[in-house]
Every structure is written in structure tokens, then in C-alpha cells.
Amino acid sequence: DAEITQSPRHKITETGRQVTLACHQTWNHNNMFWYRQDLGHGLRLIHYSYGVHDTNKGEVSDGYSVSRSNTEDLPLTLESAASSQTSVYFCASREGLATEQFFGPGTRLTVL
Amino acid sequence: RKEVEQDPGPFNVPEGATVAFNCTYSNSASQSFFWYRQDCRKEPKLLMSVYSSGNEDGRFTAQLNRASQYISLLIRDSKLSDSATYLCVLNGGSQGNLIFGKGTKLSVKP
Secondary structure, eight states, rough: OOEEEEEEEEEEETTTTOOOEEEESOOSEEEEEEEEEEEETTTEEEEEEEEEEEEEOOTTTTTEEEOOOOSSSSOOOSSSSSGGGOEEEEEEEEESSTSOEEEEEOEEEEEE | OSSSSEEEOOOOTTTTOOOOEEEEETTOOOOOEEEEOOOOOSSSSSEEEEEEOEEEETTTTEHHHHHHTTTEHHHSSSGGOOOOOOEEEOOOSSOOOOOOOOEEEEEEEE
């Protein structure tokens, strides 16, 4: 069955370190997204991609970057982790703009 | 008005109750509407799409009112397993990306 996976599921890191969160989907979807979810804010879009080599900034992109070298993967990098980036991160993908969006299981990141 | 507004709840209801959630949105150009369900510490999952004519899926009924810019979700005969957070979702962000409400928490008690 097609799926979307994230790794690691839990990560503790220190302020200033670079961190990369992996996202892999096997649906062959062109559209992939990264969100963070915090209490009181709901899901907020960090970055998204509509295809290989395409990346776009979302509403909370500062301090994050993504790259899309193939259809299946959209890794999210925190260049220099900050305590404000402690959150739960969800990757998602969907086929079209009006179709169901599938989410990965999430990565819980703690920055000390 | 915020892009998507939901009553955060929590809604505490007994098993068998009927409960309704409303959601208002500000972007009149939005074309696609959804309800997602999110269990505690889990990822959101699609519950149902919302169509202009209204649609029903078992105990769940979704309605869309474009004139007043709100969508609703009705849950009949609530089960313990319905306890979750319900997210109102629509397209309307940059390039048609999905916009998520903050969610309404439902707790169904025995």
C-alpha cells in the first residue's frame, strides 16, 4: 500500500545545531508539504513543493529550508535550531489541489 | 475575520448525543472544503469532503453555506470513538493550498 513516512519520529537537539527531518511518500504525488503544529496555532505551512526542483515558502518559513531532488522525498532542514522551533512537524502529500491530503505520522522535535 | 474560525471547544457530550460544529471562513473564492479528524498525538486524516449540496456519510453530515461562508459538521448518535479534534479545512491559500482551522475538540463520555 502507498504511504507517507517520516523520520525520525522523535528528536532532541541543541540550539544552533542543524537538523534534517525526512519525508518519503510512495504515492508518486507531485505536491508535498511541511507543517508545524503548536498549541493555539493549529497547522501552519512551512514550505511546499509542486514537483521536482520546485520549492516555495509558506507562512512560517524563516529558519527552514527544503529541497526536492525526486518525487518521493522532501527533507526539511532547520539550519540552526532554535527553541522556538520545538514543535510537532507533519509532512503531507496530495495528487491535486482538490484531492485528499495525506499526512505522515509526524516528528516531535525538541530543541534545548 | 480570520481565514478559518472554529469554536475550540471542548464539546463534552454523552454517548448517543447529536453534536454540531460550525466553521466560518473569509475567502469567498475557496472552492474545496473538508473536515479532517485528528486524534491526540496523531496525524490529521480526512473525515469527509464537503459538497455544495451537502453530503452524508453514515452518522456524519456536512453542509456548506457559501452565502454566509460557513460549513458545518453534524454527528449523530455519538460514539466514544468519535472523541477527537475536528479540523475545518478549505483551499484558498497561496496557489490554492489548504488552510486549516485550529480545530474543535470533542469528548464523548459514557
